[in-house]
Every structure is written in structure tokens, then in C-alpha cells.
Amino acid sequence: MKKHSSIGIVNYGAGNIFSLTAALKRQGLRYGMVNRPEELDNYDRIIIPGVGHAAKAMGKLKASGMIDSILQLKKPVLGICLGMQLLTDYSEEGNVDLLKLIPLRTLNFEGRIDLKVPHMGWNTIKQVNESELMKGIPQETYFYFVHSFYIEYNPKFTVASCNYGISFSAIVQNNNFYGVQFHPEKSGDAGELILKNFSTI
Amino acid sequence: MEPTFTDKILNSSTLAKRIIPCLDVKDGRTVKGVNFINLRDAGDPVELAWQYSQQCADELVFLDISATNEGRKTTLDLVKAVAEQINIPFTIGGGISEIADADALLNAGADKISINSAAVRNPDLIKQLADAFGKQFVVVAVDTRFIDGQNYVHLNGGRLKTDWETFKWVKRAEELGAGEILLTSMDYDGTKNGFDCDLLSEINLNLTIPLIASGGAGNMQHFTDVFQKANVDAALAASVFHYGEISIPDLKKELKRNGICTR
Numbered sequence: 001m002k003k004h005s006s007i008g009i010v011n012y013g014a015g016n017i018f019s020l021t022a023a024l025k026r027q028g029l030r031y032g033m034v035n036r037p038e039e040l041d042n043y044d045r046i047i048i049p050g051v052g053h054a055a056k057a058m059g060k061l062k063a064s065g066m067i068d069s070i071l072q073l074k075k076p077v078l079g080i081c082l083g084m085q086l087l088t089d090y091s092e093e094g095n096v097d098l099l100k101l102i103p104l105r106t107l108n109f110e111g112r113i114d115l116k117v118p119h120m121g122w123n124t125i126k127q128v129n130e131s132e133l134m135k136g137i138p139q140e141t142y143f144y145f146v147h148s149f150y151i152e153y154n155p156k157f158t159v160a161s162c163n164y165g166i167s168f169s170a171i172v173q174n175n176n177f178y179g180v181q182f183h184p185e186k187s188g189d190a191g192e193l194i195l196k197n198f199s200t201i
Numbered sequence: 202m203e204p205t206f207t208d209k210i211l212n213s214s215t216l217a218k219r220i221i222p223c224l225d226v227k228d229g230r231t232v233k234g235v236n237f238i239n240l241r242d243a244g245d246p247v248e249l250a251w252q253y254s255q256q257c258a259d260e261l262v263f264l265d266i267s268a269t270n271e272g273r274k275t276t277l278d279l280v281k282a283v284a285e286q287i288n289i290p291f292t293i294g295g296g297i298s299e300i301a302d303a304d305a306l307l308n309a310g311a312d313k314i315s316i317n318s319a320a321v322r323n324p325d326l327i328k329q330l331a332d333a334f335g336k337q338f339v340v341v342a343v344d345t346r347f348i349d350g351q352n353y354v355h356l357n358g359g360r361l362k363t364d365w366e367t368f369k370w371v372k373r374a375e376e377l378g379a380g381e382i383l384l385t386s387m388d389y390d391g392t393k394n395g396f397d398c399d400l401l402s403e404i405n406l407n408l409t410i411p412l413i414a415s416g417g418a419g420n421m422q423h424f425t426d427v428f429q430k431a432n433v434d435a436a437l438a439a440s441v442f443h444y445g446e447i448s449i450p451d452l453k454k455e456l457k458r459n460g461i462c463t464r
Binding site: 016018019022023025026051052053116117118119120121122123124142144146147148162163164183185186187188189191192 | 215216217219254259281284285286288289290307308309310312334335336337380381408409410411434435464
């Protein structure tokens with residue numbers, strides 16, 4: 001059995017992390033806050049959380065001085081919700097260039113689907129590529145989503161898709177960079193398993 | 202090829218309709234009776250919340266009816282305890298009148314806040330909250346009553362009539378940045394005769410944000426009706442769940458049997 005590692009949470013002032021740390025605690029996972037670039041070295045896994053507006057969050061991440069170090073990371077990195085979108089090339093939310101760690105675009109639901117926005121509630125995901133994040137998660141498991149922008153579907157980088165008027169990426173991966181659009185900390189036992197899986201990748 | 206409208210409806214059907222138990226809390230304890238088996242302490246909101254999360258409730262709403270500042274502080278500790286121990290989303294409402302209140306609740310781990318009277322008295326609060334925390338954080342609760350052929354928004358638990366016609370207020374709240382509407386029909390609340398499907402349906406047709414139905418749930422058929430007739434996104438109830446008259450797993454099975462998408 002692999003020893004559980006320690007997770008650094010990038011603390012750049014975008015969104016509430018209380019529920020995330022609570023979920024990690026419930027899983028018995030060790031974590032700490034990353035406030036400065038050099039603190040990224042203190043952990044062997046990194047989570048980038050995020051709630052709010054893409055352009056504003058990107059601004060805050062820049063202001064934190066951590067971008068160059070994040071781009072160099074070779075350890076597993078998990079972006080959650082807006083934190084996942086920051087890993088992509090670009091977002092229509094504020095028309096902003098992002099970290100370009102996953103070569104996909106973040107697009108607006110509005111104007112593309114005839115359904116209510118935000119996409120809010122429990123929706124199923126469908127695994128389309130292998131990933132250690134999905135270990136033990138059956139097809140069509142429900143996760144909790146709250147978002148108005150989505151990452152486009154891509155047969156190479158999409159690990160699991162979700163359907164809301166359109167198929168989009170619920171989970172993405174490019175090398176050591178992972179992202180989940182839903183909130184694992186609010187998605188019941190399945191969400192907690194995703195966090196646990198991330199801790200043993 | 203462009204998807205047809207029917208395709209879009211079918212494609213959307215994997216988003217589950219939500220079932221939301223509502224708990225009244227005062228000074229950090231649940232009030233109103235609960236009649237659950239295997240509950241060590243029926244007044245402990247965290248234990249109740251945990252029971253509901255295990256029963257596959259999709260979300261929880263806590264309504265803080267504390268009258269004093271001391272009581273509200275205790276509620277804040279409760280919000281923290283819930284966020285620490287419960288792995289489904291929850292909303293907290295009651296007594297939120299300014300950004301600082303909402304900020305404290307967000308930092309304590311609340312996923313959403315619900316505002317009612319304060320929004321009617323100061324509609325700009327909706328916009329301020331949406332700008333500060335995102336519209337997904339802002340639920341606008343609307344209590345409505347039918348008087349002389351019109352639906353009017355009411356405050357103070359339905360006791361105080363306002364001049365706002367309900368449809369107009371709901372649209373205004375949406376424009377200002379509400380992320381969700383929680384509509385309670387005072388005429389139906391407590392009757393156990395079913396939700397106000399006609400009103401909910403009419404409001405829902407004009408909304409582009411999710412609508413939660415509240416007031417009137419008495420049996421499982423009422424939930425089927427409100428999802429089928431009004432196509433609301435979620436249904437909220439209190440006593441039928443607290444007294445064990447409807448078990449959430451049974452309800453979900455019944456809804457599924459009726460072709461309604463549930464988790």
C-alpha cells in the first residue's frame with residue numbers, strides 16, 4: 001500500500017476552500033496551504049481550487065507570483081472547477097489567456113444551449129479514457145456541478161464527459177495535470193473517492 | 202448537424218431533479234419535531250444532515266430563525282460543523298442582510314445563501330452579492346400569496362404583503378443576478394395538498410435560472426406532479442421528511458418509476 005502523500009492547496013484568493021480542506025480531512029489526507037512559489041516544493045501533490053470569474057482568478061494567480069513555478073511542476077496537479085479551467089488555453093469568461101497546460105478552450109454555455117445556466121446540480125459522467133482518477137468510479141456516477149462555462153470535449157484530453165445540452169469535459173488530463181469540473185468535496189462518497197485517488201496517483 | 206430542440210431536451214435529461222429537505226434551526230439546534238428512528242439527538246442539525254446525506258438527499262437548506270445575534274453566532278458554528286462533516290451542498294437562509302453576513306457564511310463553508318426580506322427591501326443587495334461571490338451563491342427566496350386575482354410577494358413568513366407582483370419580482374431578481382429562485386406558495390404551504398403547480402409552471406416558463414418548488418408537499422405523487430407539470434429543477438419540503446412520512450430513497454424510486462431523472 002502506497003503511503004498517502006501531502007497535498008498543497010494553491011491559496012491565491014479565489015474562492016472558499018473550507019469545504020475542500022474538510023473533505024481532505026475526512027479522508028485522512030494531509031494538506032497545507034501554498035501561499036508563495038517556493039512552498040510548492042513542500043508537497044508532492046498540488047490542488048488548484050477556484051470559484052468565481054476566470055479573468056479575475058487569472059489576475060489573482062498572476063499577482064501571487066506562482067504561475068512560472070506551476071508551469072514547471074512535474075508532480076500531480078488537480079484543478080477543481082474554475083481551477084480546472086485555468087489549466088486550459090483560454091476562457092471566454094473575460095476573454096483571457098490561461099495557463100495553456102491542457103490545449104483546450106473554456107467556453108460559455110450561454111448562446112450554445114437552450115437550457116438553464118448555470119448548469120447546477122447532480123449530473124452523470126461517462127468515462128471515455130483511462131485515468132487513475134477514475135479508479136473505482138462506475139460509469140454514469142452522479143457528481144455535483146455548478147458552472148456557467150465549460151471545457152470543450154476532446155477525444156484525447158477528456159477523461160470523462162458530461163452532457164448538458166452539449167457534451168463537455170467533466171474530467172481532463174494532460175500528463176501530470178488533471179482537472180475536474182464538478183466539486184468532488186460536495187459530490188458525496190464518489191467525490192471523496194476522486195480526492196483519495198488523486199492522493200495515490 | 203445542428204441538434205433539434207427535442208435532442209437538446211433529451212440530452213439534458215441526465216441532470217437530476219433535486220430533492221431538498223429543509224431544516225429550521227434556532228440557536229444552533231433544529232426546531233420543529235423530527236421523528237426519525239436511530240437518531241441519538243433529534244435536535245442536532247449535523248446528525249440530521251448526515252442522515253439526509255446518507256439517504257441520498259441532493260442538497261440541504263438550513264433556515265436560521267434565531268432572533269438574537271448570539272443565536273446567529275451559534276448558527277455560524279453550526280454551518281462550520283455541517284461543512285466539516287457533510288459531503289453534499291447546502292444553503293443557509295435567514296437574517297442575511299449585508300455582504301458581511303454572506304461573507305462569514307461563505308467562509309464557514311456554506312455553498313449558497315438564501316435571501317428573502319432583505320432583497321425586497323434592498324434589491325441592489327442581490328447584485329452586490331452576485332458580484333462579490335458569483336450568482337451561483339445567491340438564492341432568492343420568494344414567499345407568494347394569491348390576493349384578489351394577483352400573486353403578491355410577502356415578507357415575514359407570509360404575514361406582510363408587499364406591492365411586488367410575484368412574476369415581476371422574480372424576473373427582477375433574476376436580472377439583478379439571482380442564481381436560483383426558491384418559491385414558496387403561502388396558500389399551499391402546510392396544507393399537504395400538493396405544490397402550486399400552475400403558478401410554478403408559469404414562473405418557470407419565464408425563468409432562465411433554476412427554480413426550487415416549496416410548499417404543500419404531502420405525498421410522493423405531489424413530487425411527481427411538480428416535476429412533470431411544472432418542470433421545476435428541485436423540490437423542497439420539511440415535515441414530510443422529518444416525520445418520516447416520505448423516505449427519500451422511496452421517493453427517488455417512485456420518481457424514477459415515473460420517468461423523472463433522479464440521482
